[in-house]
Amino acid sequence: MIEAVELRRVSLPLVTPFRTSFGTETTRDALLVHVIGPDSEGWGECVAMSSPGYSAEYVDGAQDVMRRYLVPGLFGAAQPVRGHPMARAAVEGAVLDASLRARGTSLAAHLGGVREAVDVGVSVGIVRPVEALVDAVSAYVGQGYRRVKLKIEPGWDRVPVAAVRARFADLMLQVDANGAYGRDKAGTLDALDEFGLALIEQPLPEDDLAGHAELAGRLSTPICLDESITSARVADLAIALGACSVVNIKPGRLGGLVEAKRVHDVCVSRGVPAWCGGMLETGIGRAANLALAALPGFTLPADLSASDRYFHRDLTPPFVLADGRLAVPAGPGIGVPVLEDALHELTTSVEVLRP
Ligand code: OSB
Ligand code: MG
Numbered sequence: 486m487i488e489a490v491e492l493r494r495v496s497l498p499l500v501t502p503f504r505t506s507f508g509t510e511t512t513r514d515a516l517l518v519h520v521i522g523p524d525s526e527g528w529g530e531c532v533a534m535s536s537p538g539y540s541a542e543y544v545d546g547a548q549d550v551m552r553r554y555l556v557p558g559l560f561g562a563a564q565p566v567r568g569h570p571m572a573r574a575a576v577e578g579a580v581l582d583a584s585l586r587a588r589g590t591s592l593a594a595h596l597g598g599v600r601e602a603v604d605v606g607v608s609v610g611i612v613r614p615v616e617a618l619v620d621a622v623s624a625y626v627g628q629g630y631r632r633v634k635l636k637i638e639p640g641w642d643r644v645p646v647a648a649v650r651a652r653f654a655d656l657m658l659q660v661d662a663n664g665a666y667g668r669d670k671a672g673t674l675d676a677l678d679e680f681g682l683a684l685i686e687q688p689l690p691e692d693d694l695a696g697h698a699e700l701a702g703r704l705s706t707p708i709c710l711d712e713s714i715t716s717a718r719v720a721d722l723a724i725a726l727g728a729c730s731v732v733n734i735k736p737g738r739l740g741g742l743v744e745a746k747r748v749h750d751v752c753v754s755r756g757v758p759a760w761c762g763g764m765l766e767t768g769i770g771r772a773a774n775l776a777l778a779a780l781p782g783f784t785l786p787a788d789l790s791a792s793d794r795y796f797h798r799d800l801t802p803p804f805v806l807a808d809g810r811l812a813v814p815a816g817p818g819i820g821v822p823v824l825e826d827a828l829h830e831l832t833t834s835v836e837v838l839r840p
Pocket of ligand 1: 607
């Protein structure tokens with residue numbers, strides 16, 4: 486039984502602006518779902534961003550669909566809801582956290598996690614000039630991150646990649662275009678083949694599986710899909726078409742941990758390596774992602790970095806890098822407490838919904 490659901494907005498200033506092909510973030514304005522029951526409570530984090538640049542969802546829209554449809558569904562007035570995976574994932578996550586906390590079971594154990602720590606990398610935004618980018622990468626490498634991902638866009642690809650590769654010959658390096666290359670611009674991606682990249686993530690638009698298959702056939706660098714992978718069915722199709730040979734798995738994009746695990750299972754059965762993506766989550770979303778990344782099919786380093794890579798102050802005890810890994814929380818549910826002081830200081834609004 487659920488007594489109340491709080492939709493809580495928080496605003497966390499980023500330590501450094503995060504620039505991608507779709508925009509620049511300077512603060513993480515996140516929406517938290519807090520499910521409160523008689524003897525348990527649970528937390529979920531919605532990864533929708535402030536504006537619909539990464540995908541169609543955005544945080545105000547996610548809160549609206551939660552308020553009108555998803556939370557009333559929890560209270561017994563269920564209606565079918567198409568789309569809105571990020572909103573659904575946050576609600577599903579909060580309910581699951583509450584029930585696992587009540588049972589004393591960790592999310593990692595519930596999902597079938599097999600490791601206590603996860604190899605992690607860092608996603609580095611577009612930083613100009615190139616010298617500043619190389620300095621930023623150098624600092625992360627010094628901290629022990631196991632791989633580096635560079636955000637690219639048309640006009641910012643070969644030169645920054647060449648500069649980072651020239652400085653770090655053996656670094657596990659990959660790039661992410663967030664779909665910024667049209668088929669007309671995709672030719673410039675051929676120039677990246679000489680840098681020994683681990684993968685190129687989502688070079689073309691989300692719906693262009695055929696274009697990705699063509700590119701994958703031409704390049705020797707593996708193609709990884711992020712935005713395109715909207716369900717386990719699509720993951721299976723994309724792999725079958727040769728559109729990707731690596732998959733980025735994000736529970737928010739997929740509508741929750743249940744579908745994310747299905748994508749993981751597709752990857753395992755097709756022998757395709759997978760890794761856990763990130764969306765600049767607070768400690769709440771990060772804890773859940775780490776539990777997922779403990780599954781055996783996550784064989785490549787995750788986009789889950791230490792709290793201090795994102796925020797001066799996190800909502801949970803900070804996640805700290807240890808030998809290039811983050812520990813998988815072992816406590817009940819997502820396994821970490823939400824810090825009351827930080828929560829109150831960083832909250833910008835609370836909407837309380839009751840049955
Ligand atoms: O495409 O992987 C992405 C952040 C926001 C939106 C999309 C993406 C990202 C990242 C950051 O790359 C990964 C992280 O949380 O560290
Ligand atoms: Mg991506």
